[in-house]
Amino acid sequence: MMADNQAVALSPCTTPGTVCTLGIDLGTTSVKAALVVGTEQGQLVTQSCSRETQAQADSPAAGAQGMEQDVQIIIEALNECLVALPQEQLQRVSHIGISGQMHGVVFWKTNQGCKWTESGTGHTFQPEEVSHLITWQDGRCSSSFLSSLPQPQSHLSLATGFGCATIYWYLKNSLRESGFPIHLLPEVGDPGGIAGRMSHDWHGIPTGTEVGIALGDFQCSVYSCMTERTDAVLNISTSAQLTIPMPLGFQPPETPDSLSAVAYFPYFDGNYLAVAASLNGGNVLATFVDMLACWMAELGHDVLESSVYTQMINAALAQNDTRLSICPTIFGERHMPERLASVTRITASDLSLGHVTRALCQGIIQNLHSMMPFQHLKEAGVKRILGSGSALSKNEVLRQEVEKMFPFPVIYGKDVDAAVGAAIVMLHRK
Structure with a gap:
């Protein structure tokens, strides 16, 4: 994995009156973590770190058209990014914003999310009982299959690689006769809203830090x-x-x-x-x-x-x-x-x-x-x-x-x- 650490400003989060937030982007080929300082003069990125994931995984069920990634490898790369950032600044993070590649889907067992373990920098976590990430690049849903699905109640068309289409594909190919499992879908919240709080300290980030609702990587890129x-x-x-x-x-x-x-x-x-x-x-x-x-x-x-x-x-x-x-x-x-x-x-x-x-x-x-x-x-x-x-x-x-x-x-x-x-x-x- 290749590192890309860069300090692009000198204002530390320790300056009185500043606020530190952490941004995380889980991209298609790499992950990135960025510390941002909010001051009266505006926002400054103090330091960021990225890691290539190289998480491509085989997808026997979908054959050559499948495009899946190993979630364990992605999270390992994310943890490496957090280790590389200054601990004294991470300890002052008040909010975490999350972005990532859009349209894909990953499945996990009910009540199973991640396993927290102690490490040299506090706690870290690994996903438990999760599927591969079926990415936006996945091509298993053919045009004929997509045309057989109900029309979405949206101004946006359905396409292969979209999570809902992939779920339908699994329903059909596992021979289950049922409607779409609405209960699997997350509730939709307002951008910038709070999804929850950190249940453990994480690489120095305090327990209880507020975590924002996940946002599309494209919109976050434009917003930046x-x-x-x-x-x-x-x-x-x-x-x-x-x-x-x-x-x-x-x-x-x-x-x-x-x-x-x-x-x-x-x-x-x-x-x-x-x-x-x-x-x-x-x-x-x-x-x-x-x-x-x-x-x-x-x-x-x-x-x-x-x-x-x-x-x-x-x-x-x-x-x-x-x-x-x-x-x-x-x-x-x-x-x-x-x-x-x-x-x-x-x-x-x-x-x-x-x-x-x-x-x-x-x-x-x-x-x-x-x-x-x-x-x-x-x-x-x-x-x-x-x-x-x-x-x-x-x-x-x-x-x-x-x-x-x-x-x-x-x-x-x-x-x-x-x-x-x-x-x-x-x-x-x-």
């Missing part, structure tokens, strides 16, 4: 950075999202439009975000890197994937444009689940590594643009784009293609961070 209603936020990590705030008072349609590329996500204070949420982002590039590395291994040359990635980006930077066209939707899209990836306009002169990598990055951005075009942003009054996400920050070619496709000022390096957003929500609503 969007300061103006004329901002658009572009995030490219494992997947990719482009979002703009809807006008105050906007209400989504009463029924979902399964063919629409734009969804309306509930936001804070009764507002909504218009979101183009693509399933194809950094995961497409990761798949390409893995393919190249596998080809090299088959040819008798083992190479590090990090080296492959560096070389292909350098090759693409030397190739400013290409006639090659790649539709990169190898993971489909929720509004077009059957759409496959394709390569067109192939010529003998456009088959270099630089051409293919440039076309692949171009295709990722073009796909987002097809979901939420530049003209749509312009009509909505957008004045700048806040760019974030690990795939975007590491890839100059992607950034170049963003600026070609969306000719707005693009601000990179913003603190677009779900863990920070979750902590700030609790600061504002405590």
Whole structure:
């Protein structure tokens, strides 16, 4: 597991009059914990820590379409993050905000949650009697299966990887004839509300610390950075999202439009975000890197994937444009689940590594643009784009293609961070 510890401010929680909150983000590929200080001058992140989880697990029941993660490994990574943060600051945490990857589901036995044990830093916990996490990337629910389900009473369409769809899949495939088990669903509370209190001290965090209701990682990421209603936020990590705030008072349609590329996500204070949420982002590039590395291994040359990635980006930077066209939707899209990836306009002169990598990055951005075009942003009054996400920050070619496709000022390096957003929500609503 790789660590990413960073001190981004010098104001400690010990300063008189300050308030410390802890934000936790349980992401698809990593977890992060961030301490945020609230002072009269505003909010400052004092320190944060992240760990890659590498929690991918086999899913025999779902076969190749399944996408599951080991919950034990995720919690181990979270505990490592807490150990890495300053104990004297954790002892002053008053509220905890929680965010994480949305849409998935994990099952646990009634009255079984976690096991608390003493450790060198107080108490720690491990989940007990829990299933794997079936993630938002899970593909076991086919289009025909989804069409057989009752229509949701929502403006958002049902898709594979959504927890409710997965529960229906288990009901069908375990041969149980019954309706949807409503009793399994949690009660819905207001964002920033309190879910409960810590039953034990945890890595120095006091017993009784209030824990907020879990929040979507996407909304928390936007909350951490969007300061103006004329901002658009572009995030490219494992997947990719482009979002703009809807006008105050906007209400989504009463029924979902399964063919629409734009969804309306509930936001804070009764507002909504218009979101183009693509399933194809950094995961497409990761798949390409893995393919190249596998080809090299088959040819008798083992190479590090990090080296492959560096070389292909350098090759693409030397190739400013290409006639090659790649539709990169190898993971489909929720509004077009059957759409496959394709390569067109192939010529003998456009088959270099630089051409293919440039076309692949171009295709990722073009796909987002097809979901939420530049003209749509312009009509909505957008004045700048806040760019974030690990795939975007590491890839100059992607950034170049963003600026070609969306000719707005693009601000990179913003603190677009779900863990920070979750902590700030609790600061504002405590």
